[in-house]
Amino acid sequence: MHTRVRAPRSGGRRGPAHEAHQRGLELRLHGARIRLPLPARELRPVVLHHGEVGPARHGRKIGSRGGGNQATQPVVAFDKTRFFGVRLAGPETPSPVPAPSHPEPSALRKAIAALADHRSLGEHETAAAFGVVMRGEATPAEIAALLMGLRVKGETADEVAGAARALRQAMIPVEVDGASLVDTCGTGGGAVSTFNISTAAAFVAAGAGAVVAKHGNRSFTSKCGSADVLEALGVSISMDAAEAARVLREACVTFLFAPNFHPAIKHAAPVRRELAISTVLNLVGPLANPARVRRQVIGVADRDRAPLMAAALARLGTEHALVVHARVGMDEISPLGVTDVWEVRGAVVSTWELDAVRFGLGSRDVTALAGVDPAGNAARIERLLADGRDDPDGHAAVVLNAGAAIYVAGLSPTYSDGVARAQSALRSGDGHQALERLRRATSTSESRPRPHPAP
Structure with a gap:
């Protein structure tokens, strides 16, 4: 021992x-x-x-x-x-006792905390926060807090661009060359509820030689959205990405129905319906075309938000775009009064005013542009594309907006020249031919059997 x-x-x-x-x-x-x-x-x-x-x-x-x-x-x-x-x-020396772990706040929680302090978010912060929403990882309360926090503070261009990047990241893309494509769309919600002017203008631009990937949805703020009127015109809107690309090759115009390509937005849909106000998501829809277009005409109903859209486009790789707001309260170029224009070329934004009277296309009554239900709007577009002489107000509105699409598509050196080409396409019936091509191409799409998922 x-x-x-x-x-x-x-x-x-x-x-x-x-x-x-x-x-x-x-x-x-x-x-x-x-x-x-x-x-x-x-x-x-x-x-x-x-x-x-x-x-x-x-x-x-x-x-x-x-x-x-x-x-x-x-x-x-x-x-x-x-x-x-x-x-x-x-x-x-005893082993150290690990400290209790606390989960790191998500990017969404951090963004909500910043907004509660009235601080603006950076582009990447916003993209990360909306990425949580698009992945379905946010609660309804968090989504509402994010949307209302941005709305009450006032969205910045970085925040709009960041939200658009998140939506683009989550979308189902249409694999086409977006460099030469053009889109005509609006945010909706204008004080004047018009017929589907941008949809009619898309066919006229296609008739003049533009390749159009029209991005749109059913109506949320008016009687008839672009999807509603196209269905009434006999166009199938239930295309997936491959079919939409094929239709574009065949008809030089296609329609991209937003729910088919933006499934992630469904996570915010119930909250948007309950809020029932315009939020940043109303702005980013036009900025997330599934065909990745870099040439656009975007109508904005709220004038204060139009510069944000233009600045966001400049951050998102746009080649040429026009953001327009008519002072009478339209989210399109108006034949009545002055339309404010923000022109985006690359990262440069310039502003100018457009008065339709200069082009001999003025109108005296904005109510003449009012929309009705899908069947009524479809009938009016059909008449305008076929002739249009009995509808001077509708004719003027369509030509002014189609001229903008032809201009940003690179087919005309100036807006004035774009308007002249639009008038020619409408008179010649080329706009109506573009509609007929889309009808035929989508009817072929409807008749093709769809593959069934594997069991």
């Missing part, structure tokens, strides 16, 4: 220390049983003090192997000793 180990005097009865020396020890450490053979050879000292091993933190109970003499109380007879051969304790 080591000289530093002494047994208690017990009237000749051998105590636990002797038993341990003769028969070995068992150490119960957090429920584990480890046999400690003695005697031993060489190892550094290990401290046992009041039943504890090492730095007086780990030991629980020591007793003799086999259930004989067992120290139910700490072995106070062991003061300090040395055991050799088996290392009882680890390093004298």
Whole structure:
């Protein structure tokens, strides 16, 4: 026995220390049983003090192997000793206890906190926050907080561009060369509810030689959206990405029904319906054409938001675009009064005013442009594309907007020349021919059997 180990005097009865020396020890450490053979050879000292091993933190109970003499109380007879051969304790410094982990706030939560402090978000911050929404990882309360936080503070161009990037990242793309494509669309929500002027203008632009990927949806703010009127015109809107690309090749015009290409937006749809106000998502829809167009005419109903749209387009790789707002309250170029124009060429934005009277296309009554239901709007567009002489107000509105599309498509050097080409396409019937091509191409699409998913 080591000289530093002494047994208690017990009237000749051998105590636990002797038993341990003769028969070995068992150490119960957090429920584990480890046999400690003695005697031993060489190892550094290990401290046992009041039943504890090492730095007086780990030991629980020591007793003799086999259930004989067992120290139910700490072995106070062991003061300090040395055991050799088996290392009882680890390093004298105890392992650090890991700090409790707290989940990192999501990008969405960080954005909401910033908006609550009336701070604007950067483009990447906004894209990350809306990415959470598009992946379906946000609660309705979080989505509402994000949309209302932006609306109450007032959206910035970086925030609009960031939200558009998130929507573009989540969309189903149409694999075509978007460099030469053009789109004509609006945000909706204008004070004047017109017939589908931008849809009619798309056919005239296609008749003049532009390649048009029209992006649109059903109506949320008016009586008839572009999808509604196209269905009434006999155009199938239920195309997937491959069919839309084929139709574009065959007809030089196609329609991209937003729900077919933006499934992620469904996560925000219930909240948008309950809020029932215009939010940043009304702005980013026109900025996320699935064909990745870089030439656009975008009508904005709220004049204060038009510069935001233009600045966002300049951040998103646009080649040439016109953002327009008619002062009478239309999200299109109006034949009545002045239309404000923000022209985007690359990263440069310039502004100018457009007065239809200069082109001999003025109108005296904005109510003459009012829209009705899908059937009524479709009948009017059909008449305009076929002739249009009995509808001078509608004719003027369509030509002015088609001229803008022809201009940004690169087919005319000036807006004035674009208007002249639009008038020619309308008079010649080329606009109506574009509609007929789209009807035929989509009817072929409807007749093709769709593949069934594998079981």
